[in-house]
Amino acid sequence: MRSALELGLCALLVSLDGDVPMFAVLDEPGSGRPPRLPSDRLDIDGDETLELAVRRQVTAHLGIDVGYVEQLYTFGDRDRDPRTAHGWPRVVSVAYLGLVRGTPTLTPGARWAPLYSHLPWEDAREGVSVLAMQAHGACAGSGLGAGPRSRVGADGHGLEERAAISFPMAPGKWDEYRVLERYELLYELGLAAESGGAGDYGPPLALDHRRILASGLGRLRGKLRYRPVVFEFLEETFTLFQLQRVVEAIAGVRLHKQNFRRLVERGGLVEATGGVDRSTGGRPAACFRFRPEVRFERQAPGISIPRGG
Amino acid sequence: MRSALELGLCALLVSLDGDVPMFAVLDEPGSGRPPRLPSDRLDIDGDETLELAVRRQVTAHLGIDVGYVEQLYTFGDRDRDPRTAHGWPRVVSVAYLGLVRGTPTLTPGARWAPLYSHLPWEDAREGVSVLAMQAHGACAGSGLGAGPRSRVGADGHGLEERAAISFPMAPGKWDEYRVLERYELLYELGLAAESGGAGDYGPPLALDHRRILASGLGRLRGKLRYRPVVFEFLEETFTLFQLQRVVEAIAGVRLHKQNFRRLVERGGLVEATGGVDRSTGGRPAACFRFRPEVRFERQAPGISIPRGG
DNA sequence: GAAGATGATGCTCACATCGAGCACAAGGGA
């Protein structure tokens, strides 16, 4: 019997509800299965490009159009779908990241889920989470350290050493970009629900979709630095503090208000509209809009992240 | 008739011959076709993961083993292989980047080709090349500027504006990371041989393989910053100037010797072996070796690139 | 053996960037 191959496309759509990052999932009520990312097969004849295929599928599955889209990663492990071992075709999936403004209503069966509920250790806005501390400890205490019994990761590091980088104990050492590394470490340690973990490291998603979620969050955080992606989440005009809240939500880190302000203004990313927003509580805030021209003036028109609250 | 799908894997193997970056190509002598990157189908039953599939293929096609491997991008446009329009299966290719130390002998039919011969404008070690200047000029003079007739890229920019970022005229503004952007700009302008160009912008490769080459070079340059990938190209021990030559070769830019030295030593990336190399001509150079432990000490154990010669 | 060439190495200086904090401005509510 000749095995079959299928090319899947998988969409991670991220949006923002206030300062809560969300992503679109599909439920299968009553099945007891975890939620999954919207995904479907490539239409070999119809879909001109992979990106267009994703856009088509998003419209079909969720009933919305998506603006910014970029390719994330292609997942093709033979055992990524357990059914493949039982005669199902092997599914290679190309994952895409898309950004959506606001949280528009989705087709029934689909909903926006809070992103950090599935990656709870990634939200370090109120300080590096207890979970992250536990993860560090679980590593060191797992007896899987640098000794001869230790399992060794792709880089040839012991788990304990990898934990020291991924889940640093020293305050201020938290690296918000190592999202995928952290998830994979938890997975290998058997702490993630997908790998048999009973600990409270967040509810699982179907198949390897939580890995895709981690990839996407890492990519998005990295992208902040050198592309003006934040504005995909914001309205036409906004206050600098709203902008800051969005960056903080994505980066999962608190920022220093005055420095953030300095950075954004110096970079020429935004220009004042002249209007003010009185709904802030204290002194009215000046309104700004994004300046598309920055892209021709600066090499990295993103928001490099000034640490500290 | 139901159309068929094929999953291809494509390997971009980069190595270094002295200070000349090379990559592995396969020739089809007598066919008149341009050289191509080693690529092959996924073995649906045999290949456990995509990465292992690439390793298997590299061994089969080139007769060598490869150390560092990472996924680059997945190419799936319907028209990427012109044969698809004539009944051939649609081929979606996952491209991988691999790094090889030295230039080991390859299987007959394969050879190492100088990377910059196919992307000549990317080697700015002797100053930003005349080609890059021409490219800038070709854009501005193409009548495809910001006017109503202008074609518009993915970001919504006119070609002229994109040229200003990709091929900057101001000295010191050259951004060595925008490799892919530059190639795509030349492609869209019809200057690349693949898009009908007669200008001397380097010989083409098969299909979209030059795009893959550009992706890979861009990724490699980016990776230098935050991962110690340079050492994949170096012997066990080396002098700091040899290290610098390797970084320069990849980045395509000349560096300031003393600052490079300061950076590498301060970063703790290397440690002195105590030995010296007398073959340099002048004062003997101290020999160094890579310190694998940096990965646990520094967040970004790479070589950020200090400009200027 | 001395002079000069060549490349390695150490150091300084000006300047930009960044983290952190003080102080004040401009509004609202008690």
Place this chain on the structure above:
DNA sequence: TCCCTTGTGCTCGATGTGAGCATCATCTTC
């Protein structure tokens, strides 16, 4: 009015970066 809240401007020191001068240790040449 006082006080609380948020926005905004500015300063200061620590650190990083681009650029250049000076010296050192070897080889080559005269």
